[in-house]
Amino acid sequence: MLTGDDTISAIATAIGEGGIGIVRVSGSKAVAIADKLFIGRTGKRVADIMSHQVVFGDIVDPASDETVDEAILIIMRAPRSYTREDVVEIHCHxxxxxxxxxxxxxxxxxxxxAEPGEFTKRAFLNGRLDLAQAEAVIDIIRSKTDASLKTAVGNLSGRLSAEIKHLRHDILRMIAQLEAAIDFPEEDIEEAAATDVAxxxxxxxxxxxxxxxxAQTGRILREGLATVIIGKPNVGKSSLLNALLREKRAIVTDIPGTTRDIIEEYVNIRGIPLKIIDTAGIRETADVVEKIGVERAKELVSQxxxxxxxLDASMPLSPEDRGVLELLSGRQAIILVNKSDLPPLLDFEELDEIIGSRLVVRISVTQGEGLSELEQTIVDMVYSGQVSQGEAAFVxxxxxxDALRHTNQRLEDALATIEAGMPPDCIVVDLRSAWEKLGEITGDTVGEDIIDQIFTQFCIGK
Incomplete structure (x- = not known):
């Protein structure tokens, strides 16, 4: 499917002051437009510049002959360009x-x-990228750690797409096998074909x-692990945030209730992006502002x-501690016993009875003890025994x-159809539905409305 004949243009770099900015033009008129704007220092016309050659010159307003800026011009002629159309990039100040x-x-x-993401959309429509690879482009732009970048680059290179295409090919072979049984009923191979296909x-x-x-790990690498720090006031929540960030982001004092608003930051934990939130200390309070912060903290726990x-190792469990522990029901949590460098007064046997099999890590934020163990615990929890993102395709x-889950359901339906002794053409209906669902990932069978929705998430110029 080819795009229309119109030519699009946009600023491809972030708005603001910088050493270099890029205006990108793509389409059948791109070279002609550049020819009217650019005058090379060698006098060579734009139309005569070789593809992928860099030329220095000036951008001149054709209406006034005034020089706008010095620039470098790069022409990438179709189909050897990002969009597989003629592309011109003007690199100016x-x-x-x-x-x-x-x-x-x-x-x-x-x-x-250009509309948001239209350059990448044209790359998809012109067959340079499939839809999963196109979506990986925005994941690269939004990567927050080396691990999330590696996952996105893997998908851009076609790692996930190759897996999906392999699965679609296998399902297509199943369909062909069943259709052969339909076409040659005299061979009495329907039952054998159904067994093989099962x-x-x-x-x-x-x-x-x-x-x-x-999928869960992949989503975390893409979006960040939404992590909430909770506890009663003055237990060391803000100190922990500062320690993980390795900077003084939150105010730390000996006065309980210092943190009243929500503080949100991204922190890189061994390649895993944590969207970490420091909340107000959870306690009963008459302070109106602090009370709002406490209620907001309880809401964030559920999300x-x-x-x-x-918890504070130097203090016995208080009613406030028990109230906070009750919030963990059904949630994934790590119990951090802070101030472990001080004489212990916390009853760990009592704590074990309350929390059961939940993970406990002893730390001292002020001394920097236990933080490495905490980081490794988070890494192990996220990957859950999976291979690292550099070794396999990640969803x-x-x-x-969602498309993979629907595919699995269609395959379940096909198995049920086989077990019920239904004819091959009924099995084919379920298998073809599974094949089409997988095609939504790569864009082979996706609707135009979904394509448009995906590319509106991009920035203009990409």
Missing amino acids: GGPVPLKKILDLTLMLGARL ELIIKAKAEIDKLLAT ADLILLL NNVRHA
Whole structure:
């Protein structure tokens, strides 16, 4: 499917002051537009510049002959470009004024302003990327750690797409096997074909289950592990946040109730992005502002992927501690016993009776003790025995995981159809539905409305 004949243009770099800014133009008129704007220092016309050659010169307003800026021009002729169309990139000084002026000139000369993600959308529509690879582009841009970047780059290179295409090929072979049985009923091979296909379906489901097992980890690497620090006042929550961030982000005092608002930061824990939230100390209070903070902290607990609950080793369990521990019901949590460098007064036997098999890590934030163990505990919890993201395909997209779950359900339906002794054409209906669901991941069978929705998440210029 090819895109329309219109030419698009946009600023491809972040708005603001910088050393270099880029205006990107793509489409059939891209070279002609650049030819009217750019004058090379060697005098060579843009139309005569070789593909992928870098040329230095000036951007000149054709209406006034005024020089707008010095620039480097790069022409990437179709199909050897990001969009597989003619693409021109103008690299100028990275200020908002020259960038906007150059963009306006390209629009005046026949381009239109690109929609969000339209360059990547054209790369998809023109067959350079499939939909899963196109979505990986935005994941790369939004990567928060080396691990999330590695996962996104793996998907851009086609690691996940290859797995999906392999599964679709296997299902297509099942369909062909059953259709052969339909076409040659005199051979009496229907029952044998159904038995063979049932075995293949079970193998395909196992592969999908393996991919789905990475979905939670993949989502965390993509979006961050939503982590909430809770505990009673003055137990060391803000000190823990500062220690994990390795900077003084939260105010720390000996006065209980210092933290009243919610503090949210991203922290890199051995490649895992934690969207970590320091909350107000949970206690009964008459202070109106602090009370709002306490209620907000309780709300965040219900939304978190992980709860870090702090207790004070130098104090016996208080009613406030017990109240906080009650919030953990049904939640994934790590119990952190802070101030372990002080004489212990906390009854650990009593604590074990309350928390059962939950993980407990003894730390001293002020002394830096136990923090390495805490980080390793989080890493082990996220990966749950899976291989690292550099060794296999990871499903890091909710849309992909949903399509895989629907595929598994269609395969379950096909197995049930076989067990019920239904004819091969009924089995084919379920298998074809599974094949189409997998195609939604790579974009082979996805609707235009979903494609449009995906690319609106991109920034303009990408």
